Amino acid sequence: MAFDFDTPIERRGTGSLKWDKYQGRDILPMWVADMDFLSPPAVIEALRARAEHGVFGYTSPTEEVTQAVVDYLRERYGYAAKPEWIVWSHGLVPALNIACRAYAEPGEAILTCTPVYPPFLSAPGNMERRLIAVPLRLADARWEFDWPALEAAVTASTRVFLLCSPHNPVGRVWTPEELRQVADFCKRHDLVLISDEIHCDLVLDEPAGVKHTVTAMLGPDVEARTVTQMAPSKTYNVPGLACAFGVIADPELRVDFQHAARGLVTEINAFGFAGIAAAFRHGEPWRQALLTYLRGNRDFLYKFVSERLPELKIAPMSATYLAWLDARGLGVKNAARFFEEAGVGLSDGALFGEAGRGFVRLNFGCPRARLEEALTRMERAVRNNIKVAME
């Protein structure tokens, strides 16, 4: 079956966070991480069937829904998770906040590597825990963990490592060796490892042999200190269904998480469960088509930037539909504002931590023609800026 990712879908007037930000202005929204595509037909059909039932009372996860998650973990990653390890939530952001509450006391520290998805930076403070942010380093156009800096930053009162795998915004798929280093570090410093794997099914370089590694699968010792967080929301474009899950093998970690979630995570949206089951059971052909399309968008972006926007730099990325562009060579004070004035709404890198200052993040989960229009607007703005500077 062929899937259409090219036809633009009108999202204005649907309460879209992404589009409403620029209501009434000619600015293409390329910021928050959702895609301008329809969800897989199987998901839409399952939601329609659920709606037709017509009763939307409090909903608990059925055995079938939990089994769909367990089967997904086994079939896609070979991960033999037990149904009782699955802990549902409304989203990874609440889950990250709950994890900070569960595994550290007020005043204790939580470590993460920047630039990173902004809620990683706010979660510790929301819970009155301390954030320690250690920049990743760029070595030979590849983003890496900075081990000496991490060792220097960790303190005796650090309790948690927040890991983003694959990494938003730099698009790295961490290798098993890198993840093993993270796990060893957590073991050495007795940290709970929160592994946000929401982008795991968006590995663009799969044909080149790049594979996502589920952190908890590195071994029983790693699994025993790891809380995995996942959702179909990025891959199948259903974040509005607000349904996510954790995989927590260790009973103590699981109970601590559930206690910290009391009164905060209540029943999950009935449509969320219907959507998750349909996505995992029937969404694979659509996902494969999506990956091919996104790969095409990424390669289009690479080519455009290298030929027509060489002032921007991009390190090779293997996953996600979020490109991390180094705009420090542009010579403008605030690159996000500069491009917004040119009609393209990007995410300001400074929101991803101090290490992101001077960068912008571009969401290319959209029809290719729109991506081309956005890049053309950006190119025009850069050329005009250079011309003005020379006058």
Ligand SMILES: Cc1ncc(COP(=O)(O)O)c(C=O)c1O
């Ligand atoms: C790394 C990461 N974690 C979590 C989320 C959001 O998760 P949720 O919508 O389930 O709260 C995003 C969204 O972009 C993300 O990139």
